[in-house]
Amino acid sequence: MKHTISVLLQNKPGVLSRVTGLFSGRGFNIESLSVAQTLEQDVSCLTLVTSGEDTIIEQITKQLHKLIDVIKVTDMCEHDNVEREMALIRVKAEAHTRAEVLRIIDIFRGKVIDVGPKSYVVEVTGKASKLQAVIDILRPIGIQEIVRSGTIAMTRSHKL
């Protein structure tokens, strides 16, 4: 089963390689990864998606905890959370398809962020499944390039 794990880290050189080294060294797999600074300057948040049986996920969480630079590890699957990914897609946009591309992007609440004579670069965010849907629909029109970010996640706010 897929798990999204959120890891708060000290923002120091080499910390990312401690995490990725742990995964490769112990034979765990990383499907996606995303890291950036948090509100605190010296703390980064790393979100990774991995898969495995519960015992493997338990080991991953414990091993991450054991790294000296790791502050907190949260398995997002144990919480109600929101997850997002972003994709930048360069799609063919010639005279006869431009309108169609715009319509599709609009349906998925995406944005055109760069316009060229024969193509658009569009930005779409959402869950992985939504991004896949956009890609599937745009493919017949002609996708030239795709760049996708890793998943990022946050727990939902407490309800009143």
Place this chain on the structure above:
Amino acid sequence: MKLTGAQAFLKCLEEHGVEVIFGYPGGALIDVYDELMKNDKIHHVLTRHEQAAVHAADAYGRIKGEVGVALVTSGPGATNAVTGIASAYLDSIPLIVFTGQVPTKLIGNDAFQEVDIVGITRPITKHNYLVKDADELVPIIREAFHLAKTGRPGPILIDMPKDVLTTRITYPELKPISMRTYKPTYEPHPGQVEKACQAMLKAKRPVIYAGGGVILSDSNEGLTELARRLNIPVTMTLMGLGGFPGTDPLSMGMLGMHGTYFANMAVANCDLLIAVGARFDDRVTGRIDAFAPHAEIIHIDIDPSSISKNVRVDIPIVADCKNALGAINAWFARSTEFNAKECMEKNRPWHEQIREWQNMHPLGYVEETDIIKPQFVIQKLHELTGGDAIITTEVGQHQMWTAQFYHFNKPRQFATSGGLGVMGYGFPAAIGAQMAAPDKIVIDIAGDGSIQMNIQELATCRQEKLPVKVAILNNGYLGMVRQWQELFYNKQYSSTVMEVAPDFVKVAEAYGAVGLRATKPSEVEPVIREALKINNTVFMDFVIAREEGVYPMVPAGKATTEMLLV
């Protein structure tokens, strides 16, 4: 007053009570060595290989119960230290390895003797540091000592660029260490302790399975108290030997691949397994689904990631073994449900069963009159040292025979590379052990293969005037691999025959040490007696039965009950 980085480095070691360090100089460390010459508080032992420096520091720390310190230069000095670091990591030994590094400005340039040792050792250290700013040097060293010895201990590496060692700094004041991200759990959860005690109260066929954590946490007394009060038989891992007296009637010796028949049978049939500071290593468990299949499992360990890693655990207790055993002993001391007599009575059939297994297949070997059996040598070493020597080993058959036949009664009496299994560990470890305990008899029990992995340390022994004794069980083979080839590879002794070997007596003499040889069983005792009398390094070359095997043996991947016996 301002100090150079090199001066601050030594001052910080002194601040931590370091008296002995093991190392090897080089260009990147020349400033430290310059200061070392003027320093009369820290004794530097010059080994003849960086790997040996790290093993010596490892054993020094084990025997003394302190943090060992090694100092090696950049590049090849650092890479030579890698095996020593990995060994300490797998055995959870508190150790700090300082490496020299090229000047900060040259890092990343593929400079002469530059290597990214922090990158290389990331998976084999508890933590490591590259000191980029001279002002950070002392705080990092202080943090390293704290990390090395607290929680689950382990090796720490500190990489020190040359310019950091020459920069002048103000020596920072000592402040209590507080780390936001590192707070090991020392105290057991009372609810878990209660559950564990209730399980022990109910158990009819309990077994204690004690590992290296018992030694590391100095909880041998607590363990002994528990075992004796509840009359629970104890088996130990290789790393746990000495954690419970090996000659105690409750001791079943070692378990696992070369464990005793009765220890393995007891674990396979127990209804409660109490694992203390052990990590369910594959050499202990054999086929995992057949390991203690009927047992409820209590696991005491300070490292949460050890729990349920290989074997599912019913009652985990994350804590320092000493505190956990203390809490359990206290529970029984005040419990009204516990009655010592009843407990004895309840366990009686279990003890009878274990005794029956022991009598069925006791640990033993076939004695011969004209050829030396290796087990006989170890028994004699045990007898003639009163069981009180500090023993180190290399890795292989001799290591298992030592574990089986030298019955360790005390903790910190035995140093062996358990997890990584390093041939070449024992001799430098004996140097570290002798430095830690100058008045003790220190014996490295070695094979003729493994002694050659760090035989150059004879020079270190001589330079430090160490009366280290080395007992070489010489069978002309890489015996353990040969045994596997005999049993599972049609006796194809591929590359395990030591066709060319040095004359160990002459090698010892070449270094100014003493060499003795025994080729007949009747010569074993006189050779050991003589060696123990000599105040010098002694190589004892015991020419042993060439194809003697280590038994019992659980073939790899089999259940521990499927032992091959003598």
